[in-house]
Amino acid sequence: MAQNRWLATGNFFTSHRQEQRIFFTHLDRLVFICFLVIVFIWPLFIEFGNKTMLVIDNILVAIIAIYGLNLLTGYAGLISIGHAAFVGVGAYTLATFARLLGSSHVLLTHAWPLMILLAGGVGAVIGAFVGLPALRLKHLYLVIATLSFQMIFQWVINFSKFFNQGQTISIGRVFWFAGKVTRDQHYLFWYYITLIFVVVFGFAVRNLLRSRYGRCLVAVRDNDRAADAMGMHPGFTKVYAFALSGFFAGCAGALHAYMWRGVGFESFTLHHSINYLAMAIVGGLGSLMGSFFGPTAIFMLDIEVEHLSEFAKTLFPAALDLATALRPLSFGLVIVLFLMFEPRGIANWWRIARTYLKLWPFRY
Amino acid sequence: MSYFFQLVASGIVVGSIYALSGLGFVLIYKSSRVLNLAHGQFISLGAFITYALTVGVGIPIYISFLLSLVITFLLAMSVERVFLRRLIGEPIISVIMVTIGLMSILNGLIYLTPFGTENFSFPEFLPKTPITMGGVSISWTQLVGVILTVILIAAFSWFFKKSTLGISMRAVSDDQMASMSIGISIPRVFGLAWAAAGFSAAAAGGIIANITGLNFDTLVSFGIIVFPVVILGGLDSIFGAVVAGIILGLIQQFAAGYLDGLWGLFGTADLVPWFILLIILLIKPHGLFGIHEIERV
Numbered sequence: 001m002a003q004n005r006w007l008a009t010g011n012f013f014t015s016h017r018q019e020q021r022i023f024f025t026h027l028d029r030l031v032f033i034c035f036l037v038i039v040f041i042w043p044l045f046i047e048f049g050n051k052t053m054l055v056i057d058n059i060l061v062a063i064i065a066i067y068g069l070n071l072l073t074g075y076a077g078l079i080s081i082g083h084a085a086f087v088g089v090g091a092y093t094l095a096t097f098a099r100l101l102g103s104s105h106v107l108l109t110h111a112w113p114l115m116i117l118l119a120g121g122v123g124a125v126i127g128a129f130v131g132l133p134a135l136r137l138k139h140l141y142l143v144i145a146t147l148s149f150q151m152i153f154q155w156v157i158n159f160s161k162f163f164n165q166g167q168t169i170s171i172g173r174v175f176w177f178a179g180k181v182t183r184d185q186h187y188l189f190w191y192y193i194t195l196i197f198v199v200v201f202g203f204a205v206r207n208l209l210r211s212r213y214g215r216c217l218v219a220v221r222d223n224d225r226a227a228d229a230m231g232m233h234p235g236f237t238k239v240y241a242f243a244l245s246g247f248f249a250g251c252a253g254a255l256h257a258y259m260w261r262g263v264g265f266e267s268f269t270l271h272h273s274i275n276y277l278a279m280a281i282v283g284g285l286g287s288l289m290g291s292f293f294g295p296t297a298i299f300m301l302d303i304e305v306e307h308l309s310e311f312a313k314t315l316f317p318a319a320l321d322l323a324t325a326l327r328p329l330s331f332g333l334v335i336v337l338f339l340m341f342e343p344r345g346i347a348n349w350w351r352i353a354r355t356y357l358k359l360w361p362f363r364y
Numbered sequence: 365m366s367y368f369f370q371l372v373a374s375g376i377v378v379g380s381i382y383a384l385s386g387l388g389f390v391l392i393y394k395s396s397r398v399l400n401l402a403h404g405q406f407i408s409l410g411a412f413i414t415y416a417l418t419v420g421v422g423i424p425i426y427i428s429f430l431l432s433l434v435i436t437f438l439l440a441m442s443v444e445r446v447f448l449r450r451l452i453g454e455p456i457i458s459v460i461m462v463t464i465g466l467m468s469i470l471n472g473l474i475y476l477t478p479f480g481t482e483n484f485s486f487p488e489f490l491p492k493t494p495i496t497m498g499g500v501s502i503s504w505t506q507l508v509g510v511i512l513t514v515i516l517i518a519a520f521s522w523f524f525k526k527s528t529l530g531i532s533m534r535a536v537s538d539d540q541m542a543s544m545s546i547g548i549s550i551p552r553v554f555g556l557a558w559a560a561a562g563f564s565a566a567a568a569g570g571i572i573a574n575i576t577g578l579n580f581d582t583l584v585s586f587g588i589i590v591f592p593v594v595i596l597g598g599l600d601s602i603f604g605a606v607v608a609g610i611i612l613g614l615i616q617q618f619a620a621g622y623l624d625g626l627w628g629l630f631g632t633a634d635l636v637p638w639f640i641l642l643i644i645l646l647i648k649p650h651g652l653f654g655i656h657e658i659e660r661v
Contacts, residue, residue, distance in 0.1 A: 079457055081401075081464065133645045140399060140599075143460060144591050145645050148638040151588070155635045270588075274464055281461060325480065329472025335465030336447060339458050 008358075020210045039195065043188055053187035054259075055299060060194040061255045062295035066279050067205050068248030073277070074285035075209070076241035077221030078134065079143045082150035083276040086246050088268030089126045090119035090253025092157065095169040095263040099162060104172030112174045112258060116197070119254035120247040127246020134238035142238075150270055157265045166265030171257055190259045197251065206288055208244075217241055218286075271328075278335045284345025293346040298331070305330050366499030371617045377506045379613020380513040381575070384568040385586050386593040386605035387520060388561035394537045394600045395557035397456065398448070401463045403565060404587015405470035410436045410566025411573035411583055412479045415486065425489050429570045433563050440562025444555045452551065474580060485577040509571040516567050517606055520560075524602065533557060537600065592637035596644050598654020608652060612637055 006026045013019045023029040048056070069083045080086075094115060097108055108115060130149045134142055158166045173181055174189075181189045208214045216237050219227040224234040257263045275298065283294020309322035338345060385407060392400045410432050417428030447466060451459050474480045490504035524530040535543040536553045544550055569583060576582055593612055597604025620633040644651060 073457075077457065079460060133642075133649075137645060137649050140397075140456070140460075141595075141645055141649055143399060144595060145642065147588075147591060148641045148645075151638045152635065152642075155631065155638075159631045159635075274468060277461065277464060278468075322476075325472050325475035327472070328468045328475065332465045332468025332470075332472060335468065336462055339462050339465065340447070340450060343454075343458060 022206060022210075036199065040192075043191065050187055053191060055303065057187055057190050057194060057259050059295050059299050060191070060198050061252050061259065062276070062279060062299070063198050063291055064194070064201055064255065065249050065252035065276060066283065066291040066295055067201055068245035068252070069276050069280045070283075070285065070288070070291045071205065071217065071248070072241050072245035073280055074287070074290070075214070075221060076217040076238060078131075078238060078241060079277075080146040080242075080245065081143060081270070081273050081277065082130070082146035082153070083245070083249060084268045084270070084272035085150040085153035086123055086127055086249035087253040087256065087272075087276075088153055088157070088265075089246070090123045090250030091257040091263045091268065092163065092253070093119040093122045093250065094171055094254050094257045095163060098169055098171050098263075099164075103170050109172050109174050116251055116254040116258075119257075120251035123250020123253065124243040124247035127249070128239050128243035130246075131239040131242025134242065135235035147270075150273055154265070154269065157268075163265075168262040168264040170262040173261065174258065186261075187259075190255070194255050194259070197255065201248065201251070202288065202291075205291075209288070213240075275331060278331050281335055282338050282345055284347030285343075287345070287347035287351075289350050290345050290347035293350065297346060298334075301330055301334065302327065367621070369500045371621045372614065373500045373502055374506075375614035375617035376610060377502065377510055377575070377613070378616060379610030380510045381568060381572055381586070381609075382589065382593045382613055383606040383609030384513045384516060384564060384571065386590045386597065386609050387517060387602060388564040388568070389590045389594050390597075390600060390602055390605045391520075391557050391561040391564065393594070394602075395533045396448075396554045397537075398459050398463065400561065401460065402467035402470055402587070403561070403590055404584035405467055405474070406436060406440060406562050406565035407569040407572065407586050408474060408479075408580055408583035409439065409470070410562075410569030411578055412474070412477070412569075413566070414570045415479075415484055415573065415578055418486065419484075425486070429567075432570060433566050436562040436566035436569075437559045440565075441555050441559035443562075444558035448554070448558070449551060452554070471584075479578065480580050483577060483579050486574050503575075505574045509575055512567070512571055516564065517602070520564065521602060523560075529556060589637060592641040592644075594651075595641050595649075596651055598651030600655060601651070601653035604651055604653030612640070615640070 004025075008025050023032065065083065065087050068086070069080060072078050072080050072083075094108065097105065097115070101107060130145060131142075133145045137145070157163050163169065173186070175181070176189070209217075216227070216232050219230065219232060220234045220237045227237070228234055253268075256267065260267075279294035279298045280290070281294070282297050283292070284290030305326045306323055309326050312322050342348060385403070388406070389400060389403050392398055413432035413435050414425070414429050417423050417431055418425045421428070423431070443466065447462055448459065451462060471480075490508060492504075494501040494503045495507065524534060532543065532548045533553050533556065535546075535548060536550055540550060543553075565587075568586065572583060572586055589612075593608045594605055595608075596612060597606070597608030615636055616633040619636045623632040623636075
């Protein structure tokens with residue numbers, strides 16, 4: 001039967017290969033390409049202030065970090081409450097170079113793509129090291145191992161002179177083909193760079209998940225004894241999940257450092273680890289789409305909370321700093337409510353909307 | 365040598381507080397296998413309620429301490445009822461993450477009050493002059509704190525060994541199916557475990573706040589430091605929590621006393637517990653007194 005490659009109303013797969021396609025129909029592919037084009041060209045038509053661009057850049061960096069956390073917590077089923085520390089490892093890799101060679105060394109300003117990947121590599125090594133207890137332990141204990149990594153990381157940064165005791169270590173402006181990236185180009189430039197990383201890594205994760213190494217993660221999450229019987233090595237798989245997560249976190253950290261033009265300790269505390277976890281949960285654990293929705297939703301919530309507290313300040317001038325109170329409150333509520341009522345996150349709403357549109361105008 | 369004994373004395377004081385903080389954590393883990401990451405928040409709640417009742421309302425501190433125990437008992441019970449009851453049977457991952465969310469919520473609620481950002485200290489109600497014996501000095505608050513801790517831990521051990529409720533809680537931790545079949549209500553036991561944990565956390569909070577003053581970050585850090593304590597002691601052993609609490613208290617004091625300043629190291633007291641935790645996880649994950657039922661992967 002000749003298939004309609006543009007619109008599919010049902011499941012016409014005849015082989016595993018077909019089922020593993022990224023795009024099921026040409027329409028999917030077309031929509032995706034249009035979306036990419038829009039994402040790449042909108043800055044030519046609309047101009048946002050630096051503040052908005054900063055938020056957008058932050059969301060993109062967080063998406064890369066959440067790729068890592070989603071692989072670790074969503075797909076491999078290992079909770080990490082030290083993800084901000086992994087991001088910090090990437091950022092502080094750059095800081096190490098800045099401290100050793102000076103903040104505007106050629107390596108930092110010209111070879112930045114290399115540095116970002118290097119930071120990812122360092123993150124992967126540290127991630128694998130932290131995941132080593134996974135060779136012997138199950139999830140409850142791994143939570144505690146990641147927590148202790150977070151605490152040790154904070155201590156190392158806070159108490160070592162080399163890292164400026166947690167004060168900001170500045171990183172110079174980078175160069176590209178058209179010369180130095182100036183102040184007003186800065187956020188736009190990093191928007192494009194981060195976007196390219198998001199797209200490339202997104203494809204990498206998607207492809208990883210349909211390869212045997214990705215399925216291996218899911219198998220170990222669902223039942224590690226069965227996975228063992230199928231010839232996978234659960235302990236190794238977990239260490240490898242930690243390394244992958246560390247890689248994405250490290251890249252995100254390096255991008256974060258370049259974008260803020262400096263590395264400071266306050267961006268990598270336990271509080272941020274919980275934020276990352278909130279992003280992963282709200283987006284939807286164990287779904288790639290969730291990695292996009294989660295950071296967006298949480299950053300939007302953050303902005304709304306800020307607006308709300310500013311509004312409240314005009315009403316009751318006595319309330320000094322409502323934002324510090326409302327932020328953890330709203331994040332906590334969001335985590336708990338999503339876990340209680342929509343454990344599959346926003347990605348599930350996306351899935352429902354898609355199925356509805358696919359069959360429209362029929363109900364099912 | 366008196367420096368050494370001074371360190372031992374303060375180590376025991378700190379350690380007994382760790383033991384009391386670890387106790388509540390173990391209670392929840394023992395009955396429902398949940399890691400309660402919001403424990404530090406309960407500790408600080410207990411401290412803040414005691415302070416608010418003593419200074420704000422003007423009740424004598426002994427009574428307000430007891431009242432704060434009761435209030436936190438009820439609060440922890442209702443937290444279990446609202447947030448955790450409907451998660452019975454869900455994967456353990458989501459339950460742990462709910463406690464992370466809970467920690468965030470309680471943080472936010474505490475930041476809404478002045479306690480979140482400002483520092484307070486209890487009015488002195490005990491003699492100010494420390495007790496000095498052979499070059500070792502302990503303040504009255506510390507001494508009373510240690511005595512209270514010993515009494516509370518003894519009471520909890522008795523509760524678990526002898527009382528019907530305590531035995532049913534141990535039964536649930538042993539085998540949920542079997543205890544259900546002999547008529548133990550599992551949700552009730554979970555609720556009680558949380559309530560008891562809140563109770564002991566509030567007690568710990570009251571004692572800590574009298575010794576160190578009321579600072580939210582300090583109080584919460586006691587909830588984080590229970591992890592090394594309970595892992596060293598074995599996650600499900602009350603006795604282990606006590607022993608490990610005192611061991612860690614001593615190690616921390618020795619580290620602060622002897623290691624700080626060597627090789628340019630500072631703040632080792634904050635670091636050492638976490639290294640011990642990692643080492644214990646690698647070589648003896650069930651801790652000193654935990655039961656050996658770790659599943660290897």
